[in-house]
Amino acid sequence: MGYSTPDDLNYRLTQMLRKVPGVTAVYATAPVLPKVLSTVVEVIKNEPTAVHLVTIRDADGGIDIDAYVGVSADEAAPDVCRRAHDAIREYVAGNHDLPARAVKVKIGRVG
Amino acid sequence: MTDPMMPPGDSPLDEQNLDGHTIEELSDYLDNGRQPTDQSIESSAGAQNALAALSRLRALAPRILEAEAKAAPVRDASWFKRLLDQIGVQAHAGREIPIRSDHPEAQLSITEGAVRAIVRAVGDEIDGVLVERCRLDGDVETSGEPVSVVIDVSIYADAEASSVIDELRRGVESALSRHTELNVSGVDIVVRDFEKDPEED
Numbered sequence: 001m002g003y004s005t006p007d008d009l010n011y012r013l014t015q016m017l018r019k020v021p022g023v024t025a026v027y028a029t030a031p032v033l034p035k036v037l038s039t040v041v042e043v044i045k046n047e048p049t050a051v052h053l054v055t056i057r058d059a060d061g062g063i064d065i066d067a068y069v070g071v072s073a074d075e076a077a078p079d080v081c082r083r084a085h086d087a088i089r090e091y092v093a094g095n096h097d098l099p100a101r102a103v104k105v106k107i108g109r110v111g
Numbered sequence: 112m113t114d115p116m117m118p119p120g121d122s123p124l125d126e127q128n129l130d131g132h133t134i135e136e137l138s139d140y141l142d143n144g145r146q147p148t149d150q151s152i153e154s155s156a157g158a159q160n161a162l163a164a165l166s167r168l169r170a171l172a173p174r175i176l177e178a179e180a181k182a183a184p185v186r187d188a189s190w191f192k193r194l195l196d197q198i199g200v201q202a203h204a205g206r207e208i209p210i211r212s213d214h215p216e217a218q219l220s221i222t223e224g225a226v227r228a229i230v231r232a233v234g235d236e237i238d239g240v241l242v243e244r245c246r247l248d249g250d251v252e253t254s255g256e257p258v259s260v261v262i263d264v265s266i267y268a269d270a271e272a273s274s275v276i277d278e279l280r281r282g283v284e285s286a287l288s289r290h291t292e293l294n295v296s297g298v299d300i301v302v303r304d305f306e307k308d309p310e311e312d
Contacts (some may be wrong), residue, residue: 028197
């Protein structure tokens with residue numbers, strides 16, 4: 001689990017996902033608990049948003065992206081999930097030099 | 112803190128300028144509204160200067176504190192809640208239940224933990240029932256496979272059990288149909304206990 005800066009694609013995707021209608025939270029895709037003790041000081045200084053929440057991996061000529069979100073109960077969760085997925089692809093297509101390959105969006109909480 | 116540039120004795124609050132009085136004594140005198148009148152203080156120019164300085168300090172202190180509070184960055188206490196939220200969501204995630212997508216490289220899912228939380232939330236909305244446990248029986252990770260939802264509940268003694276159970280079953284079926292793509296083959300509700308409504312205490 002690394003740390004994001006405003007220039008990181010991870011950070012920008014996290015910020016973008018928070019604005020997708022129906023998305024209420026972006027969770028860390030990598031386990032948080034084992035890292036808590038070692039990073040608590042940094043968390044206090046920087047807030048957990050500074051930790052990578054969205055995971056990006058190099059793929060064959062592109063990047064694979066994992067995102068873990070909470071969604072509102074006001075509309076069907078699968079609809080919000082598909083919307084978040086589409087938003088990730090659209091953002092990467094317009095803001096990154098490599099295309100998105102596998103995009104994984106997992107819902108961890110509804111409501 | 113002593114100002115190293117200020118020669119000793121220049122402050123009206125220096126002990127040597129107080130004609131034998133102390134700051135504590137003068138501060139108490141001020142607190143009491145300068146009553147009863149102490150002639151040794153009232154007739155001392157040094158003590159009078161100190162009283163005036165203390166009065167100014169007391170008048171300024173709240174304004175200084177207020178200004179500092181306004182200038183200080185707002186501390187966001189919600190980060191800790193978010194951290195616990197992160198840990199809780201990960202700790203109870205369970206299996207991944209697929210969500211369909213038209214995109215061949217999309218992998219969409221909702222966690223088993225999120226689905227159990229949906230069931231609990233339905234129970235929370237119904238008076239007279241407490242959802243204790245929820246289990247998804249079946250291969251939830253394969254789209255279309257039949258899945259049975261087993262819910263352990265307690266019913267409050269004054270609630271009508273059959274009505275509450277029907278309402279819970281309908282609510283769970285509706286919520287799971289809306290928020291998941293599970294093929295729910297049944298919702299089995301097991302009443303573990305009849306309890307007194309805690310809100311009656």
